[in-house]
Amino acid sequence: MDTLERYAPNENLRRDEAAWRAANISWHYAAVELDLSNATQAQETSYTAITTLNFSSKSPQTFIDYIHESIESIVVNGAEISVADAVLDARIYLDGLRTDAANTVRITGRSSYSRSGEGLHRFVDPQDGKTYLYTQFEPSEARRVFACFEQPDLKTSYQFTLTGPEDWHLASNQQIIDEMNHGDGTKTVACAPTGPISTYITAVLAGPYHVVRGTHVQKLADGESLDIDMAATCRASLAEHFDGEEILKLTSQGLDYFHELFDYPYPWGKYDSAFVPEYNLGAMENPGLVTFTERYVFTSHATEAQYEQRANTLMHEMAHMWFGDLVTMTWWDDLWLKESFADYIGTLANDEATEFTTAWTTFAARRKAWAYVADQMPTTHPIVADIPDLLAADQNFDGITYAKGASVLKQLAAFVGAEAFRDAARAYFRRHEYANTSLEDFLQALEKASGRDMRSWADAWLKTSGVPKLAVTYTVDDAGILTAANLEQHGMDPITGHAIVRPHVLTVGAYSLNDGVLTRTATQRVELTGESAALDFLVGQPLPDLILPNVGDETYALIEFDENSLKTLLGHLGSLQESLPRATSWASLWDAVRQSKLASQTYVNAILEHAHTVTDSGVFAMLLDQLVTSISKYVAPELRVTIRERAAAVLTGWLADFDAGSDQQTTTARTLARLARAGVAREVIDSFLAEDQNPYRVTVDEQLRWASYIALAAAGGLDAQAEARMLQAAKLNPTSVAQNAVRTALAARPDADVKEAAFDTVLMGHDELGPLSNDALSAIAEGFAMGSAGLLSGFQSRYWAAILPVFETMSMEFATRVIEGLYPGSQDLTGEPQENPALQAANTWMEHHRGAPAALLRILIEQRAELERSLNAQQHSRASR
Incomplete structure (x- = not known):
């Protein structure tokens, strides 16, 4: 890009445009003033935002990003310019800038309150009517709140000044340094300037939040102390459920750990953890003000797996304070430089710094499973991706960037050694503090720390796609003694078509079945540098009952079991006592x-035969998730009823066998409620909703109660009396959980008129009361999708006619929720998979819309791939009965 182009629409910033701007702009500082004092007035749709930007420019031209409701004035170096001439769509184009001195630009505008979770989100608590605000900016939503250079490599210092009701908690990335009450019920707070950061990690929190405070005192290597003020916040109506002291304890544990690991003092002053409603993500690493989904404020019984996941998320975001915030990728191609590292190091911290010592087992069971799914999609990509624009960046927050990248980093630590990896990270932070980097910068640090050539490793692992498969091949003599054994890898990169040959450092284990228990008898550390490596430790020994590659889950690969090992696992997996090999x-x-x-x-x-023996809460929950998915999507339709009834009977038996109130009983009860959507276990569901204590000794908390009402509705059992009880329960305790559950239940009823109304509501994004929020929209879509394939088949033609207008008129978050939520993905196989009408309709639309936006095509390609996978699995199920 040689010159500045002017065009509209222009929200989708291109990589070449960002590079041009970064080559010309040098930041000095930015000041942002937000007046949020009208937020409690429902009729107000926007607020005043004043931004002052001070920067140097090599070019007399540039553009500033701002998705606004209106712009009142633009003042450049003291002179007001024409808004009509400068503003085009989401950009403000500036001409005549100084090239020999700094420029100061002051923009006064009105920004819109959000209901999509993008920008500044406004939520009204249904319990007490109080209003809450928070921001979510990644990857490019800061421009919905204030005018800025919206790209990660234009860092600067930001100073926020916030005005709001005087009884509100107002916060940003840095401590408040001044506060003024105006005497009219409002106040203004000024926050300290930040260090140099990117736009996407600036943050604002405003509302009557409940706050728990503490201080972490960090002893530094030079003997000095670093005092870090901590806060944990949630909505006031959730205060009784909020274990803020536990959040502060975990925060302190993490800070201790990361200070030791990285040998670089926490650079962001304070550390706030804010739990916010209707959040689109699990969490976001805004320095000094980390935001989390309030699903981590547990209003129902929380299992060990849920607590572990929360702690893991907290450690993930804390790792970002260094990987991502202190040192940031230049452009979104290297998103992995923060997300893969945070996923890996966050799990490492959870395992080593907290009580959750099964963190790697859960990682193997859940995070890697996410990676394997994403890496087998037609849309797979290398860990180091090609991201030409912001829409592509938005969609690369996926299982490859996070979990595959983390898995590969775990393998890297095994490859170069944990100490070399640590030393590389330390040097990387010191050399590139407050700056931007690319893959090459980290490879240089690794090479210096390890003494190894990292280029071929990076080419094999970071620049290729696809999942390698590991298999053990062997020969045995007539006496059953192994005469040869090899570990082999195979697979194909789906993008290049080349064979996957990656270096692996891993452990192979051999197991024997003794008295019904699988016990490890031998292991071998293996460096697999090509397609095959000899397993000498097996030769001359009797054939083990189970040979398990990657027994320590050191590498990223799936296992294809030999016939003997597969038979052993299917019959005796419940007797495998080691948690990590079992999860693998x-x-x-x-x-x-x-x-x-x-x-x-x-x-x-x-x-059904072995899962009840699993003691790892996270793995047990994952298996029951897979149970429901298998029955609803992968089992042949003619087998489904019998298998579902058996599953319901077995799980009902588990309810009585498990200890009352245990994680296993809680997870089993919640799974039964999901199975019951198809009409099974009606007596169990009725007992959960009865006034008397159920015979299974199950505690019916908020989550189980609403899951039961949804099951009753989906199964056609929500008659007028039951519906009245449900609505009364929501009225008596009008939580956001209850309100969205009611939306789901009402949309789940197996009635054509109900489905018609739900479909229209989701497509339009509003109901009779007005625009829907992100979570409300998804709740209705979830209920709609609970209908049978036959009941929903009539909506397919309308779906395909609507998705392009939806994508073009809604924000990315809303469009994704609508398109995925209404996709006709639950289908029953009749003939051959390719004859399925839903699949044929998808193929036809894709054929006729090859020029559709790439981001839309990616969503649809992935949805179609999952549909095709389910139909193929049903066909295999039918052939195997």
């Missing part, structure tokens, strides 16, 4: 189901 085995079996290599009913049977 389950993960590879699940992939075999998704690949149509293992019949789904066989996998369901394995879960």
Whole structure:
């Protein structure tokens, strides 16, 4: 890009435009003033935002990003310019800038309150009517709140000044240094300037939040102390459920750990953790003001898995304070430089700094499963991705960037050694503090720390796609003694078509079945540098009952079990006592189901026979998730009723067998409620909703109560009397959970008129009361999708006619929720998979819309791939009965 182009629409910033601007702009500072004092007035749609930007420019031209409701004035170096001439769509184009001195630009405008979770989100608590605000900016939504250079490599110091009701908690990335009450019920606070940061990690929090405070005292290497003020916040109506002291304890544990690991003092002053409603993400690493979904404020019984996940998320975001905030990728191609690292190091911290010592087991079971799914999609991409614009960046927050990248970094630590990895990180932070980097910068740090050539490793792992498969091949003599054994990898990069040959450092284990228990008898550390490596430790020994590659989950690969090992696992997996090998085995079996290599009913049977022996809360919950998915999507339709009834009977038996109030009983009860949507376990669901204590000794908390009402509705059992009880329960305790559950339940009823209304409501994004929020929209879409394939088939033509206008008129978040939420993905196989009408309709639309926006095509390609996978699995299930 040689010259500045002017065009509209222009929200989708291109990489070449960002590079041009970065080459010409040098930031000095930015000041942002937001007047939020009208936020409690429902009729007000916007607020005043005044931004002052001070910068140097090599070019007399540039553009500033601002998605606004209106712009009142633009003052450049003291002179007001024409708004009509400068503003085009989402950009403010400036001419005549000084090239020999700094420029000061002051923009006064009105920014819109958001209901989509993008920009400044406004939420009104249904319990007490109080209003709450928070921001979410990644990857490019700061421009919805204030005028800025919206790209990660134009860092500067930001100073926020906030005005709001005098009883509100007002916060940003840095401490408040001045506060003034105006005497009219409002106040203004000024926050200290930040260090140099990118726009996407600036943040604002405003509302009557409940606040728990503490201080972390960090002893530094030079003997000095660093005092870090901490705060944990949530909505006032959630205060009784909020374990803020536990959040502060975890924060302190993490800060201790990361100071030691990185040998670089926490650079962002304070550390606030804000739990906010209707959040689109799990959390966001805004320095000094980390935001989390309030789903982590547990209003129902929380299992060990839920607490572990919350702690893992907290550590993930804390890792970002260094990887991502202190040192930031230049452009979104290197998104992995922060997300992969935070996913890996966050899990490492959770395992080593907290009580959650099964963190790596959960990682193997859940995060890697996410990576394997994403990496087998037609839309897979290398970890270091090609991101030409912001829409592409928005969609690369996926299982490859996060979980595959983290898995590969875990393998990297095994490859170069943990100490070399640590030393590389320390040097990287010192050299590039407050700056921007790319892959090459980290590779240089790794090479210096490890003494190894990292270029070939990076080419093999970071610049290729696809999942390698590991298999053990062997020969045995007539006496059953192994005469040869090899570990082999195979697979194909779906993008290049080349064979996958990656270096692996891993452990292979051999197990024997003694008295019904699988016990590890031998292991070998293996460096697999090509397609095959000899397993000498097996030669001359009797064939083990189970040979398990990657027993320590050191590398990123799926396992294809030999016939003997597969038979052993399916019959005795419950006797495998080691948690990490057990999780790895389950993960590879699940992939075999998704690949149509293992019949789904066989996998369901394995879960029903062995899952109750799993003591890891996270793995147990994952297996029951997979149980429901297998029955609803992967089992042949004609087998589904019988298998679902058996599953419901087995799980009902578990309710009585498990200890009352245990994680296993809680997870089982919640899973039964999901199964009951198809009409099974009606007596169990009725007992959960009865006034008397149920015979299973299950505590019916908020989550289970609403899951039961949804199940009753989806199964056609929500008659007028039951509906009245449901609405009364929501009225007596009008939480956001209850309100969205009612939306889901009402949309789940198996009635054509109900589905018609739900479909229209989601497509329009509003109901009779007005515009829907992000979570309300998804709640209705979830209920709509609970109908049978036959009941929903009539909506397919309307769906395909609507999705392009939806994508063009809604924000990215809303459009994604609508398109995914209404996609006709639940189908029953009749003939051949390719004959399925829903799949054919998807193929036809894709054929006729090859020029559709790439971001829309990616959503649809992935949805179609999941549909096709389910149909193929049903076909394999049918052939294997």
